[in-house]
Amino acid sequence: MKYLILSLFAALMLQACSSESTPKVEGDTERILTIDELDTIPLPEFKYNPDPIKLEVIERVRTTCPVCNELKAYKYVGPFYCIEEVEGICPWCIKDGSATKKYNGSTQDWSSCDSVDSHEYKYELTKRTPGYFGWQQEYWLSHCGDFCAIIDYVGWEDIEHLEQELLPDLASIKKDYNISQEELETNMKEGSMTMQGYLFQCIKCNQHRICADAL
Ligand SMILES: [Zn+2]
Numbered sequence: 001m002k003y004l005i006l007s008l009f010a011a012l013m014l015q016a017c018s019s020e021s022t023p024k025v026e027g028d029t030e031r032i033l034t035i036d037e038l039d040t041i042p043l044p045e046f047k048y049n050p051d052p053i054k055l056e057v058i059e060r061v062r063t064t065c066p067v068c069n070e071l072k073a074y075k076y077v078g079p080f081y082c083i084e085e086v087e088g089i090c091p092w093c094i095k096d097g098s099a100t101k102k103y104n105g106s107t108q109d110w111s112s113c114d115s116v117d118s119h120e121y122k123y124e125l126t127k128r129t130p131g132y133f134g135w136q137q138e139y140w141l142s143h144c145g146d147f148c149a150i151i152d153y154v155g156w157e158d159i160e161h162l163e164q165e166l167l168p169d170l171a172s173i174k175k176d177y178n179i180s181q182e183e184l185e186t187n188m189k190e191g192s193m194t195m196q197g198y199l200f201q202c203i204k205c206n207q208h209r210i211c212a213d214a215l
């Protein structure tokens, strides 16, 4: 009898434990965790994309990540090149490379990048870094043998004070589009932009660089 009670108790305990460890997912009758309750872990840091929220490629929104199958408070909404339609990947699965591995995808086109000193850098950029939104094909600049960090989407007003530093890049933009300095400034004017700049910064020497695309 004593044994029976003990085993009954053990069974009850087991049941209690297992129901406690069941994740709270949408559709459950249990209370769903709020976004603030989910938002407990700091976002991972990305060497080449230090502020993906500002660049609007990571949003603070509830998601059930299709890679880790966990409820998270942030999802990646930036470029993701793969065959399948993928939605709701969390930033942590971008950071550890599990998302691009699962879908055999990438976040930046392998062939639209400057050259760098190490294959590892290219892997880090295309497999483990949030991309950014270009108007056309996104291009990633490098400096000092490594990729630069993407800083922001910019118009002429944002970069005027960096003109000297950006001279070589601005010259090649003008050459590529066959435009004058005046046309460049007009095209990149906020409010009537027909050309958008993508400002980068070297992660080693802090030099700024820029590329641009047009509507
Ligand atoms: Zn995930």
Ligand SMILES: [Zn+2]
Pocket (backbone or CB within 6 Å): 143, 144, 202, 203, 204, 205, 206, 207
């Ligand atoms: Zn540099």
